[in-house]
Amino acid sequence: MSSRRSGAIRALSHVVLSGFSILCILPLLLILSISLSKEMDLLTDGYALIPKTPTLEAYAMVFRHPDQLLSSYGVTITVTVAGTFFSLLITSMLAYVLSRRDYPLARKTSFFVFFPMLFSGGLVPWYILVARTLGMRDTLFALIVPYLVIPWFVLLMKGFLSSMPASILEAARIDGASEYRIFFRLVLPLNKPGIATVALFCALLYWNDYWLSLLFIQTTRTVSLQFLLFRIMSNIDFLTSALAIQAGVRTQVDLPQQSARMAMCILAAGPMMFVFPFFQKYFVKGLIVGAVKG
Amino acid sequence: MKRNRSMHVLCLAAIVALALAAAGCAPAPTPTSGGQATPTPGNQATPTEAPKELEPVDLTWYVIGTPQADQASVDAAASAITMEKIKANLRIITFDWGTYSDKLKTMAATGEEYDLCFTSSWANEFFSGVSKGAFLPIDDLLAEHGQSILAQVPEEYWGAATVAGKRYAMFNYQISVAQNGLFVQKALAETYGLDPAAIRKIEDFAPFFDKILENEPGITPLLTGGGLIPLFNYDTGYTLDRATQSWVLPLYIRVGDPDFKVFDLGQSPESKGRNALMRSWYNKGYLRKDAASITDPASESKTGKYAAWVAGTITPGGEVVESARTGIDVIAIPIAPAYTDTTYVIAAMTAISRTSKNPERAMMLFDLMYSDKALYNLVCNGIEGTHYTKIDETYIRPIADSGYAPTTDWVFGGQFNAFLKEGMAPDTWTVTDALNKSAAKSPLMGFVYNQEDVKDKVAQIEAILQEYAQAMATGTVDPDVAQPELDAKLKAAGLDDVIADVQAQLDAWRAANGK
Amino acid sequence: MAAGREAQAVKTIRTIWKHRELVVLSLPGVLFLLVFSYIPLYGIVLPFKNFRYDLGFWKSPWVGFRNFAFLFGSDNAWRITRNTVLLNLAFILVMTGVALAFALMLFEVRRRSVRAYQTAMFLPYFLSWVVVSYIFLALLDMDRGLANRILEALGAEPRLWYNDPGPWPLLLLLANTWKGAGYSAIIYYAGLMNIDREYYEAAEIDGATRFQQIRKISIPLLSPLITILFLLAIGRILYGNFDLFYNLTRNSTLLYPATDVIDTFVYRALRVTGDIGMSSAAGIYQSVVGFFIVLAANLVVRRIHPENSLF
Structure with a gap:
């Protein structure tokens, strides 16, 4: 292998790749540094990559009233775990059926799944359905259910499952196994990389979402981590806007300090970073399979 | 709104058929049934006079603010009072500052059922809500159940809540007067002999600022900026009056002009003089070189690096609040007389939703906020002993980190019924009330400009002004260069059409109201 | 029958x-x-109505195409379409190029380093756009941002980043590439891993240089994958990434000339004007154009690689 690698090209590759890797990590370090800075230093000197006076004040402040933060962790973790599980189950069942070339309705069902990617009735009827007809407003269901079947994930999963040799399924069927048995005992275990890949996408979608919260959440106990962050940001934008300043609202509200905002960011983004390495092995393998079959 | 799939509406004739068929199976999505079915107030007038006969109902009330951890216990305590008096359970839901308007608009568009909501010129915008049909007209309800509200709110305010002859919201009576001025660091004012009584206009600060520049290195004389500053913010001196409700549109009339002629503020001698003054101040170093880029002056003022900063508006007791907020002792120095116009009057209002199932009860509840001091203060400050301690009959001290401290009395009703916090003058409310009533009133009070016909032009004009306003108001750019540029862009964006539109509506209003 | x-x-x-x-x-x-997805399709009537909250779906008056006239009558339609198409085109081209380059480079280095690079390059992909907008603010804040502090240290004038549309197309391009390149590179890298080693060994024996191998083997064999991903992206060219355009620019009005895309415009129309009919009209415009582009893209994909066609 090594004989076919040219030294110059390899050196160049290392330079470019490590350069980009540093670019990827640096902004996170900046956020970390701000979260560890003294507030007055930030106000007078601005942001820096290395805190002038390192301090844990911001974290202490965030954790002084940990109730909201802890409950938001609870919400986000529950939603991510439950959402990913059920989403995977439904998605893979549907995708498996679509991947069966001998199923006469496969093509029609595929179009049925694909169509909503292009057309929707818009926000208003959808909101009415979720919030009023199904009565999910202000419940965790509103944060889980709307994302259960994402057509794009179904098609992705279909790509993975299509790569299975038909002979294996044929053999099982000859042995008299039911479709359910084939699916749960054979198809799922054989497609771990693909499932891990879709699982990661699902988990990311749920973990990073604030949109459903923005629409359906009304009380503090159902506020997720990302929504907590989003609210802080949108409050700052609103309260420092001309409208609010001139209405005299700004001075009545104390916004979180800059260092505390960044500490919240670290706390919200952190867990996903630790989870990723566990996924990484399967994830890349899954993509390799997926890349061949699209 | 956000994700593609939620907004990417539809297409094609074939799909219409499918959609209609699908909608036929949908569980009756008729968002407005609540509004349509609303009984007229007259039908239920009799039972309301004898509260015992009322059916118990739930009332939902949306307000803007910071969501409170202990809301449930306060709701329960408040419901105990409202259940006894008007047979209603009260549920208050607070949405954050940044998301309130979005949420309320989505809820109105989708026909969510609720009873009361906060509305104003700056959040959950009042006139847009009325024009889209989000609120219920309240004239009959107010006459029947709103006697305490009518007693406290000045009569002449109601014109500002009236659209096409009907009233659409109750006022949250609070300070509704604007008085421009500066906050000045008290210590510096004393050291350099600044006499607040001698200040008549903003130019009078110049000698003081010179002394600061000379003797206080590291301190900038004046802090201004933050978002947008109208081209003419500091001292209209009440010779000019805004013709529209927009903070940004530069359309004014001259007070006392019998023709009510609408003109572009940028062309007035006052505006040109002001811009030239700010430019010379900027060149002298009264302002920071990057003044135009300051985004959050409220945080900036806490650093103590400025001798004076612009007060949004000066109010009775405002010095105490500002000193507490910044940790710096300040004095407030007005540079113009107090005045009031439509925008200030409608800065805090409460509307009854079109979808409310119990509009009478909603009105009774809001009237109770005016007449029942105990209930009002419970909602404003929480439960005595848990969320605040009482010092005497008028003063309270909030308990730190108690889980309930909205600090927004003005979203819940008439603020003049609120307990005073330590440090506020005992006559704060009577002084404010007197100020409201004595302040110069805009001759345009009650005129509401409807921008529907030219809204795309207005949007463009506002965007252009936002580009220039801060730079010109801080003197960062040379007005001799910037003003012609701005004029040309505004002309291209159709400012003349908007002026003509405003003038036409204003003339019609004058004719109708005999002004 | x-x-x-x-x-x-x-x-x-x-x-x-x-x-x-x-x-x-x-x-x-x-x-x-x-x-x-299917039941809410009844919302299709909205663009043709003057939607009033108190009248609701069925009772609001029909206005025919007035909502569209409003959209196309102003210069908004041209601006947002131009921004959406040009920015997305730049995103797609740059992303494809950069990711492909990274993948080829990853292929050149040892497996162990690949793992380390992957982990680092993947980090931005995990951040929500909200967090990325905080990062951008830390860099570009007018008073305290790192960028302005560096400019000051170099003796240059600090810039009002959120006021000046000039550099924003480039900034958005950078942000988009920064966040997604690691992910896309891994997809192409996976494609490279699937190429039969024998091709390279044969080329080696024939004395082909490394660069020639890339040009004659890697890229041609990757081309179906490149084409598919490229066309799929083209099909969504009218759909801006809302988070990118809205959160990153902090919805600064001064940046609209450069950053306003169909999605942000639709959102704003709904939020500021509360005009549901008008924003739905913009949505339908997007759907129709998007639909035909996808149909065309699918047709092309079917020609090139029938198994990969969407339907």
């Missing part, structure tokens, strides 16, 4: 019965889409 149709129906039912177990497996997903 009727008999034929009946026979057809019977046949369909037989097919379904025969595959009833598969039908059951697909049922939860199908029902879900029916309820959450």
Whole structure:
């Protein structure tokens, strides 16, 4: 292998790749540094990559009233775990059926799944359905259910499952196994990389979402981590806007300090970073399979 | 709104058929049934006079603010009072500052059922809500159940809540007067002999600022900026009056002009003089070189690096609040007389939703906020002993980190019924009330400009002004260069059409109201 | 005719019965889409109505195409379409190029380093756009941002980043590439891993240089994958990434000339004006154009690589 690698090209590759890797990590370090800075230093000197006076004040402040933060962790973790599980189950069942070339309705069902990617009735009827007809407003269901079947994930999963040799399924069927048995005992275990890949996408979608919260959440106990962050940001934008300043609202509200905002960011983004390495092995393998079959 | 799939509406004739068929199976999505079915107030007038006969109902009330951890216990305590008096359970839901308007608009568009909501010129915008049909007209309800509200709110305010002859919201009576001025660091004012009584206009600060520049290195004389500053913010001196409700549109009339002629503020001698003054101040170093880029002056003022900063508006007791907020002792120095116009009057209002199932009860509840001091203060400050301690009959001290401290009395009703916090003058409310009533009133009070016909032009004009306003108001750019540029862009964006539109509506209003 | 149709129906039912177990497996997903995607389709009437909250869907007056006239009458339509198409085109081209380059480079280095690079390059992909907008603010804040502090240290004038549309197309391009390049690179890298080693060994024996191998083997063999991903992206060219355009620019009005895209415009129309009819009209415009582009893209994909066509 090594004989076919040219030294110059390899050196160049290392330079470019490590350069980009540093670019990827640096902004996170900046956020970390701000979260560890003294507030007055930030106000007078601005942001820096290395805190002038390192301090844990911001974290202490965030954790002084940990109730909201802890409950938001609870919400986000529950939603991510439950959402990913059920989403995977439904998605893979549907995708498996679509991947069966001998199923006469496969093509029609595929179009049925694909169509909503292009057309929707818009926000208003959808909101009415979720919030009023199904009565999910202000419940965790509103944060889980709307994302259960994402057509794009179904098609992705279909790509993975299509790569299975038909002979294996044929053999099982000859042995008299039911479709359910084939699916749960054979198809799922054989497609771990693909499932891990879709699982990661699902988990990311749920973990990073604030949109459903923005629409359906009304009380503090159902506020997720990302929504907590989003609210802080949108409050700052609103309260420092001309409208609010001139209405005299700004001075009545104390916004979180800059260092505390960044500490919240670290706390919200952190867990996903630790989870990723566990996924990484399967994830890349899954993509390799997926890349061949699209 | 956000994700593609939620907004990417539809297409094609074939799909219409499918959609209609699908909608036929949908569980009756008729968002407005609540509004349509609303009984007229007259039908239920009799039972309301004898509260015992009322059916118990739930009332939902949306307000803007910071969501409170202990809301449930306060709701329960408040419901105990409202259940006894008007047979209603009260549920208050607070949405954050940044998301309130979005949420309320989505809820109105989708026909969510609720009873009361906060509305104003700056959040959950009042006139847009009325024009889209989000609120219920309240004239009959107010006459029947709103006697305490009518007693406290000045009569002449109601014109500002009236659209096409009907009233659409109750006022949250609070300070509704604007008085421009500066906050000045008290210590510096004393050291350099600044006499607040001698200040008549903003130019009078110049000698003081010179002394600061000379003797206080590291301190900038004046802090201004933050978002947008109208081209003419500091001292209209009440010779000019805004013709529209927009903070940004530069359309004014001259007070006392019998023709009510609408003109572009940028062309007035006052505006040109002001811009030239700010430019010379900027060149002298009264302002920071990057003044135009300051985004959050409220945080900036806490650093103590400025001798004076612009007060949004000066109010009775405002010095105490500002000193507490910044940790710096300040004095407030007005540079113009107090005045009031439509925008200030409608800065805090409460509307009854079109979808409310119990509009009478909603009105009774809001009237109770005016007449029942105990209930009002419970909602404003929480439960005595848990969320605040009482010092005497008028003063309270909030308990730190108690889980309930909205600090927004003005979203819940008439603020003049609120307990005073330590440090506020005992006559704060009577002084404010007197100020409201004595302040110069805009001759345009009650005129509401409807921008529907030219809204795309207005949007463009506002965007252009936002580009220039801060730079010109801080003197960062040379007005001799910037003003012609701005004029040309505004002309291209159709400012003349908007002026003509405003003038036409204003003339019609004058004719109708005999002004 | 009727008999034929009946026979057809019977046949369909037989097919379904025969595959009833598969039908059951697909049922939860199908029902879900029916309820959450198909039922709300009745919202299609909105662009043709002057929607009033108090009248609701069915009772609001019909206005024909007035909502579209409003959209196309102003210069908004041109601006947002131009921004959307040009920015997305730049995103797609740059992303494809950069990711491909990274993948080829990853292929050149040892497996162990690949893992380390992957982890680092993947980090931005994990951040939500909200967090990325905080990062941008830390860099570009007018008073305290790192960028302005560096400019000051170099003796240059600090810039009002959120006021000046000039550099924003480039900034958005950078942000988009920064966040997604690691992910896309891994996809292409995976494609490279699937290429049969024998091609390279044969080329080696023929004395081909490394660069020639890349040009003559890697890129041609990756081209189906490149084409598919490229066309899929082209199909969504009218759909801006809302988070990118809205959160990153902090919705600064001064940046609109450069950053306002269809999605942000639609959102703003709904939020600021509360004008649902008008924003739905913009949505339908997007859907129709997007639909035809996807159809065309699918047609091309079917030609190149029939198995990968979407339907």
